[in-house]
Amino acid sequence: MPKPSRRAPSTRLSLSPAKPVNPLLDTLQPYPFEKLRALFKDVAPNAGLRHISFGIGEPKHPTPALIREAIVASLDGLSAYPATAGSPLLREAIAKWVSERYGLPAINAATQVLPVCGSREALFALAQAVVDPTAGAKKTADPAKRPIVLCPNPFYQIYEGAALLAGAEPYFVNSDPSRNFACDYSQVPEDIWARTQLLYVCSPGNPTGAVLTLDDWRELFALSDRYGFVIASDECYSEIYFDESKPPLGGLEAAHRLGRGFERLIMLSSLSKRSNAPGMRSGFVAGDAALLKQFLLYRTYHGSALSPVWQSASIAAWGDEAHVRENRAKYVQKFSTVTPMLAEVLDVKLPDAAFYLWANVARTGLADTAFAQRLYADYNVTVLPGSYLAREAHGANPGKDFVRMALVADVEECIEGAQRIVDFCRSLKQ
Numbered sequence: 001m002p003k004p005s006r007r008a009p010s011t012r013l014s015l016s017p018a019k020p021v022n023p024l025l026d027t028l029q030p031y032p033f034e035k036l037r038a039l040f041k042d043v044a045p046n047a048g049l050r051h052i053s054f055g056i057g058e059p060k061h062p063t064p065a066l067i068r069e070a071i072v073a074s075l076d077g078l079s080a081y082p083a084t085a086g087s088p089l090l091r092e093a094i095a096k097w098v099s100e101r102y103g104l105p106a107i108n109a110a111t112q113v114l115p116v117c118g119s120r121e122a123l124f125a126l127a128q129a130v131v132d133p134t135a136g137a138k139k140t141a142d143p144a145k146r147p148i149v150l151c152p153n154p155f156y157q158i159y160e161g162a163a164l165l166a167g168a169e170p171y172f173v174n175s176d177p178s179r180n181f182a183c184d185y186s187q188v189p190e191d192i193w194a195r196t197q198l199l200y201v202c203s204p205g206n207p208t209g210a211v212l213t214l215d216d217w218r219e220l221f222a223l224s225d226r227y228g229f230v231i232a233s234d235e236c237y238s239e240i241y242f243d244e245s246k247p248p249l250g251g252l253e254a255a256h257r258l259g260r261g262f263e264r265l266i267m268l269s270s271l272s273k274r275s276n277a278p279g280m281r282s283g284f285v286a287g288d289a290a291l292l293k294q295f296l297l298y299r300t301y302h303g304s305a306l307s308p309v310w311q312s313a314s315i316a317a318w319g320d321e322a323h324v325r326e327n328r329a330k331y332v333q334k335f336s337t338v339t340p341m342l343a344e345v346l347d348v349k350l351p352d353a354a355f356y357l358w359a360n361v362a363r364t365g366l367a368d369t370a371f372a373q374r375l376y377a378d379y380n381v382t383v384l385p386g387s388y389l390a391r392e393a394h395g396a397n398p399g400k401d402f403v404r405m406a407l408v409a410d411v412e413e414c415i416e417g418a419q420r421i422v423d424f425c426r427s428l429k430q
Contacts, residue, residue, distance in 0.1 A: 027164045031157060032388040039373055045380040052417035054405040055382040057206065057356065061276040061330060061410075064323040070316040077308030084305045085296055086115035093318045094284045101238075102253035111289040112262070114296055115306050115314070118281035119236045119270040123200070124162040126266060126285070129298040130230050131197050133167025148195040152183050154207055154390035154399040156234065159200040168197065172393035177360075180352070181208040185219060187394075193227045202234040204241070204248050207389050207404040208358045209351025217254035224264050230291065233267040236283070237354035239274040239324055242332050248353045252287060262287040266295075273355070274324055275317045282306060282314045331355055334407045338418040342405075345425035357405040358386070364428050368403050378427070379420040 030038075036055065045051065085091070088109065095109035107113060116122035127149060135147050149163035153172035163170040171192055175181040201220065203212040212220075224231055233251035241248055251267045270283035285292065299305075306314070317323075335350055339357065342348050347360035361371045368385040375381050386402030407414050 022165070024165050024167065028161050029157070032384060035388045036372070036382075036384060039369060039385070040376055043373055043377045045376050046378055047380075049380040049420070051380050051382070052409070052413055052420070053382040054407065054409075054414075054417055055384045056408075057406040058408060059273055059276045059278055059355075060408045061327055063276050063279075064317070064320075066316050066320055066323065067275060067277055067280075067313045070313040071309055074309050074312035077312060080308055082305040082308050082311065084300045084303075086306060087308075087311050090115050090306075090311045090315050093315045094286070097318045098252065098286055101247070102250050102256070104252060104256050107286065108289065112292065113284060113286045114292050114299075115282070115284050115311065116268075116299075117283070117304055117306055118272065118278075119234060119268040119283040120158055121281065121304060122268050122283060122285050123156075123158050123232065123234060124165075125299065125302060125304065126230075126232055126268075126295065127162035127166040127168070127198055129295050130291070131163070131166035131168045135195075135197065146195070147197045148192055150188070150192075150196055150199040150229075152200065152202060152205065153393050154386060154402075155200070156202060156206050157389075160391070163198070169195075170391075171196070172391050174393055174396060174398045175205075175208065175210070177398075181205065181210040181358070182212075182216065185223065193223065193229075196227055196229045199224070199229055199231050200234065201231065201251070203251070204235075204237040204351070204353035206234075206237065206354065207356050207384075207386065207399075207402075209237075209354040209356055211248045211352040212251075212254070214249060214254055214257060217249070217251065218258060221255065221258065221260060221265075228264070230264045230266065230288075233265065235267050236270040237273055238269060240328060240331055240355050241353040242328075242335060242350065244325070244328070262289075264288055264291070266291055271314060271317050274327070276327060277313075277317065280310045280313060282310045282317075330411065331407070334411050334414045337411070338407060338414050341415075341418045341422055345422050355407050357407060358402055359405060360402050362401040364425055366428070368399070368401055371403060375421065375424050379424050381417050381420050381424075383421075 091109040091113045094113045095107040099107050131147055147168045148171045149168045150171050150173060151159040153174045160170045173183040175183050220231060235250055238248050251265055255262055255265055266285050266287040268285050272278040339350050348357055361368055368387050372383050372385045383403040383405050386399030387397050390397050390399030
């Protein structure tokens, strides 16, 4: 009989080759705040001054009591699964708000409104539901034949990521500072329009605060009619403006005023800025009923349903305008005080709307990144370089030489931060 082997049993497992993740993830660029952390990595801020951040656009005003009370009163809702379409009461509250805010005929709450988990989530998901990556070529085929998603430049980076992960190619349309940062769509080539499936617009814009005019919308609708692409209108800053008699024009409102329906048009809004409730991640999409039907199907599989607790709180928020007016008044006070202060040392003016100041720093002699880095080091104030909010496109980065300042803190802190920026800019000339 053969002698038994003295070797220990092998513990080595036969492993199959590792399966890669979706290779499209490798096409995503670092988020602006990741770039900012890298820029500040070796910078020691002035320890004698408390930190003031104008970097992140996160509302800092208190969440209204009516929202907090509605959350507490509806905690029993945690025992039930929410419907992806949201409750009829929430859809009706949103439809009523949309109709009243934009002077529209009654919106169909069942077919033209869909609650979402914040506008950011919906902006990303919409591209996954709308874009057909097989149109013209497969995802891995010739990039020159891939579908196009048009984005403004500068832009909210979710648009780019949504396009890339949907298998599309982002195409950036540079804004023009001399035209109130409007995008010049006349410069987009015919072959790009022919491949375009989705167009993102942001009005009021991040980071410029610019609002699309009725003529802008007329042009976009004509292009959509000609080429058949969907328009996603990001309007999450629509309730932050400076003249109560002149609320920003919305996409659905523009369509109605131009005598057309909502075909191929989806607007997105949120309670985050309007009601100082970013932690709820509560928003909605509204518009083309046929598109929303398919978007609801996508979201049903994706599992994106708003918590019953947030739904109840959202009903309370959409049904009240008093807290929104109070919120706007705080921004009016901040912007009316801070803007003229900064205008003494930077090229900056009051935006159309939103809570950002988009300031050109070229007159300081510093690049936007160097300006942000030195301001942080010398005065412990954070601003976001404009070049981080844009892409090099058509031979230019339209965010270059700008910085974005989010005036989200209370009035006193914003004034203190602005004064430090003024002092910093004057120190550069000494």
